[in-house]
Amino acid sequence: MRAAEAACRARKLRLTPARAFVLETLLESHQAMTAYEVLDRLAGAGLGSQPPVAYRALDFLVANGLAHRIERLGAFVACTHGGAEHAAAFLVCRRCRRVAETALPRAMRGLIDEAAAGGFAVETVVVEAEGLCDACREAGA
Amino acid sequence: MRAAEAACRARKLRLTPARAFVLETLLESHQAMTAYEVLDRLAGAGLGSQPPVAYRALDFLVANGLAHRIERLGAFVACTHGGAEHAAAFLVCRRCRRVAETALPRAMRGLIDEAAAGGFAVETVVVEAEGLCDACREAGA
DNA sequence: GCAGGATTTGTTATAAAGTAACACATGCCC
């Protein structure tokens, strides 16, 4: 959180109350949250009750690398890197929706270069591994 | 298409009229199609007009490796491998929604092994590179 | 301080994507 605030100051981004609240909410949740779950929290805090409020805050956080959208779940998680420039991969538990962020394998370069050779200009890469986390595996599939 | 029919016979899968129609539709479309676009075609062919009709056919095709869901788009493409067992990565044009299927980099193994070492059992991996295809890049961003 | 532009918020309404549930039909095995 501190890191995020610092990153926003450094980049002259406005971490408004709603945005800060959403980021804190994501940081405290240990699972991916849908926009509507976030919206519930916002409503509870009196910061807005309509979908666009949640989507706007989330869009801001994602655009500035403070949060990530997990495509597989249509849900969001706080970034664990405090917003520094980075490419990430995710381990997504299909049972509890817990998400671990890891470094994007260097080997992905190969894919990008190959694509470029074929005329395709890669801008972003989504890597999401779905499976079962430790706790869920022990608890039974 | 021939390959898909053969694969279904070999695996005792029922490629019913609706399923075959959806697969053909995807094969002929050179872009990813949403479930509702598929549904429109189905309706046009008199094969059903309600969302579950499209989703059931698509679920069948995806479950059996004859089509893939592009998470980034919430849309579907026919597999270019005729259903043989395989892990794929995708190059997704954000402008025209054209999708190219490529082999999943062998290096992804590293990610999977690393996850396993951390107690996470990977079952499937989604790799989608988003960017601009050759044609769209030339036409201007 | 304050005009004027850019950004952010509040709100309504609507679009798009996906699923639950259940009755009915169809194929398949014996």
Added chain:
DNA sequence: GGGCATGTGTTACTTTATAACAAATCCTGC
């Protein structure tokens, strides 16, 4: 041809996401 699995038709609904536009707020240069 009885019984069971699989597939279909349909209704209704949930979840996810955006368009559009007016009001408020912030910044910047004067």
